[in-house]
Amino acid sequence: MKLKLRDKYVLVTGASKGIGKAIALGxxxxxxxxxxxxxxxxxGADEVVEEIAAMGRQSFAVRADIADVGQIKEMFGVIADKFGRLDVLINNAGITGWTDLFEVTEEKWDTVINTNLRGTFFCSLEAAKMMKEAAGGSIINISTICAELGVKNLVAYASSKGGIHAMTKQMAVELAPFNIRINTFGPGATNVDRNLQDDPSYKTTWGAMVPLGRTAEPEDMVGPTVFLASDDSAYMTGQLFFVDGGWTVRGKIPESNMDAALDKHR
Known part of the structure; x- marks a missing residue:
């Protein structure tokens, strides 16, 4: 069987658990x-590295808080030393930042925006510098359906991801001459530990909102990521789509569960 990403060098941010872990393994x-x-x-990161090494691939864990541009630059320096080049960047790391609209503080807003939007931009910029020297690459941003639907208690989160949507289009135009593609997709309700801990009935309650009748597993995000990372999407850049079982088509939100999740994060 032909491997779609044979000997490609990839960075996945926020890859110690959840969707990021599934994507890294994929x-x-x-x-x-x-x-x-x-x-x-x-x-968690070391466990992912061990699983990847067991497949016969090169892998290493690299710590960086992507809200800190200095740490981002240091991380890409490590990648340059260890890999020599970067073919694919997957901007997965992010935080939710549950807050009632009228309780949003400047500190909360900045924390979410700095991690999700600023961090994604500067990771993309550093990756693009490496990819420019290597005559191309693919940048993949992981967003959220919250930036499309509008939901309670997540204004900073949705705003940060909406910014990523606009950034994707802008960077696609500017990076195209260097054969660097950038695309974004937004997962729907996904069975990661954070969501399951916030709401023990998560699968049932949120699955009822989804036309396909279930919440996603992290592994459901692997196929779209492989597609965007591989030559299968060679003529695709600046695009946004959702991997959500049709949720954004229906557009229903269990508001009582949004309130319950907020209470847990206060």
């Missing part, structure tokens, strides 16, 4: 060597 299964970024969960 890249490796398709033949890629993977740098596993984490901020606080070193043990």
């Amino acid at each position: 890249m490796a299964r398709e033949g890629a060597h993977v740098a596993v970024n984490y901020n606080s969960d070193k043990a």
Whole structure:
């Protein structure tokens, strides 16, 4: 079987757990060597590295808080030293920042925006510098359906991801002459530990909102990412789509669960 990403060098941010972990492992299964970024969960990142190494791929964990541009630059320096080049960047790391609209503080707003939007931009910029020298590459941003639907208690989160949508289009135009593609997709309700801990009935409650009748597993995000990372999408840049079981088509939100999740984060 032909591997779609054989010997590609990939960085996945926020890859110690959840969707990022699934994507990192999925890249490796398709033949890629993977740098596993984490901020606080070193043990989780090390486990992902071990699983990738067991597949016969190169992998290492690299710590960086992507809200800090200095740490981003240091991380890309490590990648340049260890890999020599970067073919694919997957901007997955992000925070939710649950807050009632009238309780949003400047500190909360800045924390979410700095991680999700500023961090994604500066990771993309550093990746593009490396890709420009290598005559091309693919940047993939992981967004959210919250930036499309409008939901309670997540104004900073949705705003940060909406900014990524606009940034994707802008950077696609500016990077196209260097054969660097950038695309974004937004997962719908996904069974990651954070969501399941916030709401024990998450799968049932949120699955009822989805036309396909279920919430997503993190592995459901692997196929779209492989597509965007590979030559299968060679003529695709500046695009946004959702991997949500049709949720953005229906547009229903369980508001009581949004309030319950907020209470847990106060």
